[in-house]
Amino acid sequence: MDTPPARRIPSVHEVLRSPAGALAAARFGHRAAVAGIRRALAALRPALRAGEAPAPSAGEVAAGVLAALEREEAPSLRPVLNLTGVVLHTNLGRALLPEAAVEAAMRVMRAPAALEFDLATGGRGERDDHVRGLIRELTGAEDALVVNNNAAAVLLALAGLAAGREVVVSRGELIEIGGAFRMPAIMQAAGTRLVEVGTTNRTHPADYRGAIGPATALLMKVHTSNYVIRGFTAAVPPREVAAIARAAGLPFLDDLGSGTLADLAAFGLRHERTVREALAEGADLVTFSGDKLLGGPQAGFVAGRRALVARLARHPLKRAMRLDKIRLAALEATLRLYRDPDRLAERLPTLRHLTRPAAEIRARAERLAPPLAAWAGGGWRVEVVACESMIGSGALPLETLPSAGLALRPAAEGGAAAEAMAARLRALPVPVIGRIAEGAVRLDLRCLDEDAALLAALS
Known part of the structure; x- marks a missing residue:
């Protein structure tokens, strides 16, 4: 007689003994790992009883638990790359400290x-x-x-x-x-x-x-x-x-x-x-x-x-x-x-960003266009574009600064694609924050101090 699907779920002990389970316990503590495994197993049982999914292995459960614990432990206040074109962006913490x-x-x-x-x-x-x-x-x-x-x-x-x-x-x-x-x-x-x-x-x-x-x-x-x-x-x-x-x-x-x-x-x-x-x-x-x-x-x-x-x-x-x-x-x-x-x-980073020459920014955009295009994939065009940066935080509200950046345009027109790309950039380990304009995601590079910072985020 076949074993009911719910009974084929691995035990807490089996999940904990798997390599990913052991890593979860070592990084986050035995108690947190066990609690995470129990939550994961409880979430699996209804679907297995209904025959909607095959029973996962102990390693698969442990991998999911490890990923969940990593998300829970990730700091809420995270560094990002400010490529919005607003130098003193209130929502991104305003001035960078020297x-x-x-x-x-x-x-x-x-x-x-x-x-x-x-x-x-x-x-x-x-x-x-x-x-x-x-x-x-x-x-x-x-x-x-x-x-x-x-x-x-x-x-x-x-x-x-x-x-x-x-x-x-x-x-x-x-x-x-x-x-x-x-x-x-x-x-x-x-x-x-x-x-x-x-x-x-x-x-x-x-x-x-x-x-x-x-x-x-x-x-x-x-x-x-x-x-x-x-x-x-x-x-x-x-x-x-x-x-x-x-x-x-x-x-x-x-x-x-x-x-x-x-x-x-x-x-x-x-x-x-x-x-x-x-x-x-x-x-x-x-x-x-x-x-x-x-x-x-x-x-x-x-x-x-x-x-x-x-x-x-x-x-x-x-x-x-x-x-x-x-x-x-x-x-x-x-x-x-x-x-x-x-x-x-x-x-002073604020003054350095405000006074950075547009030609220097454009040269950086031209260097970064090919690797960004490779990361974005075949459904996207990456163009070097002229931008107008703003000082931000209520300072000189009509003053703009000539700048340059990269525009990611979907091969198929549609606002949803740009929104999805912006979300994909925000989901990177170091989130990249740009803005959407004219159906494209624009990344103004005025506040990017090093090529390596964006390349590391993309990789």
């Missing part, structure tokens, strides 16, 4: 560090002191503090200086950034009352003056990071807003958003107001990011008048927003690079 910052972070990860310990006196220190002097030096600010991102810097500034009072902002600057995160919502969370002045496209000095009253705490300008209003427009320059605030005895907060410490025009890019310029134009406080144009780890800065920074440093929210030793070490190392502007583009 090697000096990576090394500094690793040093303090491996050992205790003098985070809040004054080595000179043996007493308690202040963690912001590790970067405060550098920010003052690089921006001309009287004082500075650092928190975990620019939204936190704005929130702290508003809560510390304007809670329960009014903040005057041009209606054309009430931005929304990624994830439906809006400036009015930040102001509400800080406990301030928003006073909008002007219209979406035109704001005049008289609008600011007319809005100032007994409840006004400060005037504020917000960098329109991810959009530009064109046509019949008018905006009040920061220097004029600063003068209006000064005449009324009020502080002026200038939120630069991305923020930069170097004049990008010196590197062949369009000029963006620097933090030093914002302070020189009369801002009492300037807020800006660390992980965008600055090219460091995620952080937010408040720089400006000493008395105002001191007030914010004493606010209870400051402790909730502080940086840990790892990010502080990386941030300090990044800021030190700005002391040597002649080698900044060489050492």
Whole structure:
């Protein structure tokens, strides 16, 4: 009499003794391997009872269990190749850290560090002191503090200086950034009352003056990071807003958003107001990011008048927003690079990617086209194409950079094929992230530092 199909399933012990089963136990532990085998066998029984599939061998079950355990243990936060053409891609982690910052972070990860310990006196220190002097030096600010991102810097500034009072902002600057995160919502969370002045496209000095009253705490300008209003427009320059605030005895907060410490025009890019310029134009406080144009780890800065920074440093929210030793070490190392502007583009990945010549990128695309075509297979054409890269993360929203890349086009037209290829690239051990345009998968090579990185991902 034939043995029922369900009884031909290998036992847990047989699966565990197979080479793949032994490897699963050695890599992931006996308990995890046994639990995985039991789950796999339980999933097989209904199909075998119904006669829908032949019974697998112990080795086949073990191989499936090993693959499942590998998937479960794979880190969720994985390195990828950013070939989207957006240099500072928010969804892909924004700025790549310079090697000096990576090394500094690793040093303090491996050992205790003098985070809040004054080595000179043996007493308690202040963690912001590790970067405060550098920010003052690089921006001309009287004082500075650092928190975990620019939204936190704005929130702290508003809560510390304007809670329960009014903040005057041009209606054309009430931005929304990624994830439906809006400036009015930040102001509400800080406990301030928003006073909008002007219209979406035109704001005049008289609008600011007319809005100032007994409840006004400060005037504020917000960098329109991810959009530009064109046509019949008018905006009040920061220097004029600063003068209006000064005449009324009020502080002026200038939120630069991305923020930069170097004049990008010196590197062949369009000029963006620097933090030093914002302070020189009369801002009492300037807020800006660390992980965008600055090219460091995620952080937010408040720089400006000493008395105002001191007030914010004493606010209870400051402790909730502080940086840990790892990010502080990386941030300090990044800021030190700005002391040597002649080698900044060489050492800072963000600036290196932004300034990479299009001819150099095209030469890389021509080298990589044949191996990519071989990997894609016969149903695909691979072409070298011109691209327009973007800076990203709300910096210079209309500025594009001439670039080059590779377009994978299906031999048979159809959007589903491009979607499938994009998914195939994302499924690689090191996922390759491009974009779909005009029925093709486009890989902009501006942010690819070495041919070997893409070749290794494909192989």
